[in-house]
Amino acid sequence: MRAAFQSLLMPVLMVDPHRENAPVAFANRALLDLTGYSQEELSGRSWHLLHMPGSGVDALTAIDAATQAGEALETGFVGRRKDGAAFECTLALSPVRDEAGRLRWATLVLTGIGSVPDPHRDVTAASWDLEEQVERRTKALQAALNRRTALLHEVEHRIKNTLQMTASLVLLKARRLRDPEARKVLQETAERVSALSAAHRLLSASGDAGRFNLQEFTAELAGELVTALPKGQVDLDLDIQPLGVPAPKATALALLLNELIGNAVKHAFPNGRRGRLTIEIGRAENGLKIAVEDDGVGLDHAPATEGSFGKTLITMLVQQLKGQLTWRDQKPGTRAEIAMPVDAQEMKFE
Template sequence: MKLDSASSMESLCKQYTNLTPDDVLKLKEVAASIQLMADLNQSNIFIDCLTKEGTHAIVVAEAAPSISKTLYKNSVVGKFAYDAFEPGVVFTLKTGKHMLLNRAITQECKTVEQSVMPIKNSKNKVIGTLIMEKDISDQVSHQRKLEALSEATEKLSGILIGMAENRPIISEVIEEALFFIDGDRKVLYCNPPATNLVLDLCDKKCIAGTPLTAYLPSLEELINHSEELLVKEIKISNRFYQVKKIDLGSEEKPTGTFIIMRDMTELREKERELIVKSVAIREIHHRVKNNLQTVASLLRLQMRREVPEESKIHFIKSLNRILSIASVYEIILSSSSVDEVDLHSLIEKIGNMIVYGEEHDNKEISIVYEGSRMLVNSSKAVSMALVINELIQNCIKHAFKNQERGQIKVSFDRIDQDLEVVVNDDGAGYSKDAKHSFGLEIVKMMVEHDLGGQFTIDRTENGTCASVKFQIERQGDRS
């Protein structure tokens, strides 16, 4: 790849994408070979990356075959690839799945056979796509001519029957406003939604032969844009519209332009409401966390001043329960989620707080965790926080009385719709004849009533195993 091409790629990635310098370096390595690929396959090769908005892609590198005809008259580096015209590219960028021998429309309105492969970084994250395009315009043209001969009679009769029965054709019943304008930007056709849109926005009737910009001056820049295919969102009279421009014909012989407008106001309003609700929910979580930490601080202050030594253990248990619940809200606030908690982070935070944050009569106690990242909603997370707190406290209090050291292992796994959390220790072993502690009573109540699950605790060959199993999402959990 040439030095100026490498500089252009780096500049485009920095301006339009969220890629890291390491990601850009990986793309440069791939780009160094695309000219060889283009010559070998007699195809145009491109590298596209997802833009910051995540709605479309941008071309950051290209190579045309040097010994055969190229697809494009002009360079497309820096051009956008929209989902509406090149769905395979955006699909691969978002999913990491390849798309082979897929048909697409180029920036210059040519039909091509397109294959798309993901480009991934060292962390297996998709950072771009490698695209190969072959011109099949002649093949498609020949195929269409054959199809036209057999379908012409059927289409003509269908249109005639529709007119006879006073039924609207497709353009008359689609929800989007559709305008067809000529080279002078004069309206040749507009469907009923387009007529109503003009009437609503400027209180005028859309008349054929009048320039569209006379009714909608906000569209002038988009209509005059040199791109043949363009999608843009604009605001007109406090309403939001997605506007698509499709130029027909060629530069030498244009035949007209389609302008398609879709009212996005309701969608944008709902998005705004969701953002406001998300901010409100996070503010509530923040206040709950602060209130719990205030209560914890008051308990610590009380312990230092007026609590007998023999009663401090009960205060510590209450303190840990409060801090376990507070951990739920700390994790929510530190993540991008509004109301979901990573179970692994929650269990690790609570376990480390209890095992490594306190003295245990000179005993050396360690804790390990096993399980992948798993999200649960905040209400379940609060119940799980209390359950994990009590089970780990139970291990520390009862399992290692006659041992100098011990280990606690917390593992969790998803089985279909059920989540199972298991707490093992290598201590003395649980006795069924022993009276249940208050902590285990809390666990049993929380699991059965709040989580709708089952709790079991049994002696094993190497200690004790406590298991909690419940459905991750029960009917009625979500609205």
């Protein structure tokens, strides 16, 4: 494709519509001759560099919108050469799609090029210099942000490794204990630490260290807990919206989900009872709603949990998240519902 554009006599730009301000991927020889730039000077920079500041703002907005939407467009355009001189032309935008119909690139073809007298050339040059300074400063700030993000990922990675080691040590100690009750306490502790480790692993692996992917974490956790039962005993039904919540809530949510799902797995299906475990997570009117439901023995027949550490921990975590917890006896089965406030700006679809 580039070879075909290179041979054209009319100026052609190929830009990336998926990145902010559509950076230049390729410019043919005719465009380089028109603007005075080199391929290296344009590649990777926003194509807005070729727009004359202060002119045709509506046209520029329309071009950007069509580029992102993958739509064709033809409009008048006032461009700027490297030396600050302006030129008028007609700009034709065309989307480039792959065989599957996905938008890959956008081409900008310039025709009908003519000069524009510029009585304020010195002002234009000064404005161009200011833009260059702003762009350099922006790049420096972006580099600093990238370094900070990398550091956060490294911290999350180290926390994950530490938690994994802690869980392994606790399990090792549990296996050596003869007292079944003490062994059970340590095994449950190791499960909770493992849940925290999984949360930090997902945070470190995510492209956004400030966002916790609830869907991925819950699916992984529920799958692991259900595998502790005989194969086929319990069917797992997940209805989880692909939501991301702020990282500061990750630890409490990870522990809470571990307790709720683990409680159902351990107590709802005794003596090989078959059943279904349903987990629902999604947006609610005032934030986030979590529901864990089983069709097991129900509250009346489940082992007593009054005063248990698990129940106490669930209550504490719900309070920490400023949520409300409701237990419902489904007859058969039990349903735990949690409604917690999460600002709409804090929560987004992944």
